[in-house]
Amino acid sequence: MKLFRLWLATALVLLIVSSAGLAQESMIRVVATTTQAADLATILTQGVEDIQITGLMGAGVDPHLYKPTEADIAAMSAADAVIYSGLHLEGQFDTVFEALGQRGVIIFPVSKPVKDAGFVIGGFTLSAELTNVDDPHFWFDPRNWEMSALDLAETLAQLDPAHAETFRANAQAYTAQLQALFAWGEAGMSSVPEAQRHLVTSHDAFQYFGGAFGWQMTSIQGISTADEAGVGDVQAVIDTVIEGGIPVLFVESSVSPATINAVQEGVRAAGGSVRLGVRSLYSDAMDIPGTFGGTYTGMIASNIYTILQSFQCAGVAVTIPEWDSAVQPEPPADLLAPDCQ
Numbered sequence: 001m002k003l004f005r006l007w008l009a010t011a012l013v014l015l016i017v018s019s020a021g022l023a024q025e026s027m028i029r030v031v032a033t034t035t036q037a038a039d040l041a042t043i044l045t046q047g048v049e050d051i052q053i054t055g056l057m058g059a060g061v062d063p064h065l066y067k068p069t070e071a072d073i074a075a076m077s078a079a080d081a082v083i084y085s086g087l088h089l090e091g092q093f094d095t096v097f098e099a100l101g102q103r104g105v106i107i108f109p110v111s112k113p114v115k116d117a118g119f120v121i122g123g124f125t126l127s128a129e130l131t132n133v134d135d136p137h138f139w140f141d142p143r144n145w146e147m148s149a150l151d152l153a154e155t156l157a158q159l160d161p162a163h164a165e166t167f168r169a170n171a172q173a174y175t176a177q178l179q180a181l182f183a184w185g186e187a188g189m190s191s192v193p194e195a196q197r198h199l200v201t202s203h204d205a206f207q208y209f210g211g212a213f214g215w216q217m218t219s220i221q222g223i224s225t226a227d228e229a230g231v232g233d234v235q236a237v238i239d240t241v242i243e244g245g246i247p248v249l250f251v252e253s254s255v256s257p258a259t260i261n262a263v264q265e266g267v268r269a270a271g272g273s274v275r276l277g278v279r280s281l282y283s284d285a286m287d288i289p290g291t292f293g294g295t296y297t298g299m300i301a302s303n304i305y306t307i308l309q310s311f312q313c314a315g316v317a318v319t320i321p322e323w324d325s326a327v328q329p330e331p332p333a334d335l336l337a338p339d340c341q
């Protein structure tokens with residue numbers, strides 16, 4: 001850790017020196033750590049030419065484990081503002097954020113308004129130092145993401161006052177979409193019979209999602225993928241699946257499928273049967289930009305289609321509501337036609 005700090009301090013000094021001459025004064029540079037934060041910043045700055053958004057993490061990247069690269073540190077050092085998810089989601093960034101904050105770079109967590117309003121789920125222990133931390137996956141309740149959108153618009157307004165009204169208008173238009181998305185999702189998720197509303201995943205990323213739509217959650221790993229899953233964790237989930245007659249298990253796009261596969265094998269070895277979801281769920285990372293799952297609204301909608309279709313394939317009575325075209329982008333045809341296998 002000491003060596004890393006020393007390396008970081010040296011890297012920052014070198015970058016300050018080297019970036020000073022290159023700075024384009026007219027362009028406001030915003031760096032966003034996660035795919036979700038980058039998507040939100042891009043939507044809110046639509047129509048504003050003097051802001052450049054750079055996302056650090058790519059599709060399918062696990063933000064709990066992602067270590068900032070030298071290029072990431074260069075981008076953050078040269079930025080006017082760094083937008084991140086927060087609540088220790090980006091577990092490897094703490095030292096860098098501290099150094100950037102001391103240098104006067106605006107560091108803004110999009111989870112802040114949700115935390116301030118008391119809507120976070122707390123009381124978790126991540127390590128000997130990190131006790132009583134909050135569940136970082138707050139974005140999975142679209143009502144939380146609305147708060148983030150409105151709040152980020154105000155941060156952007158401070159950064160670029162000339163375009164304050166554009167940021168606010170973009171945030172208003174977007175929150176209307178998020179409300180329509182929530183209503184659409186609720187109609188589908190509540191069509192599953194109450195006793196069967198139970199989602200089983202690799203790591204505990206969906207508590208806010210479950211809270212939003214009235215579903216129960218079970219996962220093998222805790223709220224961070226940095227905790228290794230033990231044999232006992234896998235066995236406990238096997239027991240829950242068998243006892244609850246849970247018909248489907250879901251793999252996450254940013255987490256190895258190994259533990260979910262182990263649960264499926266364990267259930268089969270005990271004489272039971274359980275399917276895997278018709279596709280993986282997006283948990284901590286979205287898909288590549290330009291795809292449906294590469295947007296926040298598409299990621300949430302894709303997960304809801306995947307869950308409902310997977311339960312339908314397992315013989316559960318489900319109603320998948322007609323897409324609300326107030327929400328953009330429109331789902332692609334292949335998402336609407338699952339392969340039950």
Ligand SMILES: [Zn+2]
Binds near residue numbers: 137203223225283284
């Ligand atoms: Zn996570």
